[in-house]
Amino acid sequence: MVGYCKPWYQSCCLILYGCLICGIFGGCAWFQTRPQQEISMEERPYVAVLPIGIEVEITKLSYVKSVEEDLSPEDEAQQLADALQQIRTDAQRLLQSRLAAGQRFRFAPDEQVAAAVTTLELTPGVVPTTDQLAYLRAQLGADLVIVGNILDYGKIRWQYWVPGLVVSMLTETLIVGAATGFNPAFMAATAGSELLTDVPFWWGGAYIGGWAFRPVRVEASAIDPLDGAVVWDETEAAVYLWSRLKEVPEGERKKKEVQLGLNLKKAMEDIGDSLIDAGLTISALRIRRLPAAGLSGSLRPLPLGVTVPRG
Secondary structure, X not given: OHHHHHHHHHHHHHHHHHXXXXXXXXXXXXXXXXXXXXXXXXXXXXEEEOOOEEOOOOOOHHHOOOOOOOOOHHHHHHHHHHHHHHHHHHHHHHHHHHHHHOOOOEEOOHXXXXXXXXXXXXXXXXXXXXXXXXXXXXXXXXXEEEEEEEEEEOOOOHHHHHHXXXXXXXXXXXXXXXXXXXXXXXXHHHHHHHXXXXXXXXXXXXXXXXXXXXXXXXXXXXXXXXXXXXXXXXXXXXXXXXXXXXXXXXXXXXXXXXXXXXXXXXXXXXXXXXXXXOOOOHHHHHHHHOOOOOOOOOOOOOOOOOOOOOO
16 A cells, blocks of 8 residues: 555655745745835934844855865864854845845944944844843944844755655555554554655755755844834745846856855845835834833824824
8 A cells, every 4th residue: 555655645745845945935036126215314223233143054064165175074164164154244244235225224333233242242143132132222222133043045954844754654644544444553564664765755855955946044033122022023035046146157156155145145135125114213113112001012103292202
């Protein structure tokens, strides 16, 4: 029974995996000109963009860069650390540049943010504690603190393919169970067989997906340092960007770092656009901070005639 089910079942799994890749990373490669609406300087929140973290575990330089020579373990470790730091730096720069182009925010100077991060010993991508947020507000005058993470970078995290593996194993085990009157021995044997055959299938699919699509997936949040509330959060992704890749010199197009860099740029642009569209002005933040019975954190309008003092 298992042998009979396997061919069509694996075909279904391939289709499911393809849909998973498209669902997670697809629909992210469209480009368009976005009209921007300026707001007055007084209404622009003062923003501190913290260093971007990398959640996906990257243990080999070849995951993020085309490597044409054999490296010693020490050299590879150093080059990998340098490459990851450069990726974080590029992500932070790309996000801040996109936000600046929207003309809706002011920014704490990079050197002041770096000094505060060092003083507080902040980990890139980790949300600061209440006390740390208070320090950032006091030292930098920040109205918003931006925290970001790179979730995938040329490598798909196990959290995406393991659920597919579980569904795959459960489905075929139930099929065999229904055909055998839910005989425990047959079902146990099927589950064991699926574990041996499907783990390489799904793991290999994830590896190939990372190799073929160069996925980059990023999340970011805007936090009000006054009360620690998350006032905006977004996740964006980008995959193989043929249109932009054509603009790169032909000799550079096949380099993994070039392809991943283009996808990182697109993902950070989309993150920036989402934050720009969120409408987080000084007035909106003040209104959100107003106490309201059962409506804390809402962006409800003020009654006519009511004014809010600055600060």
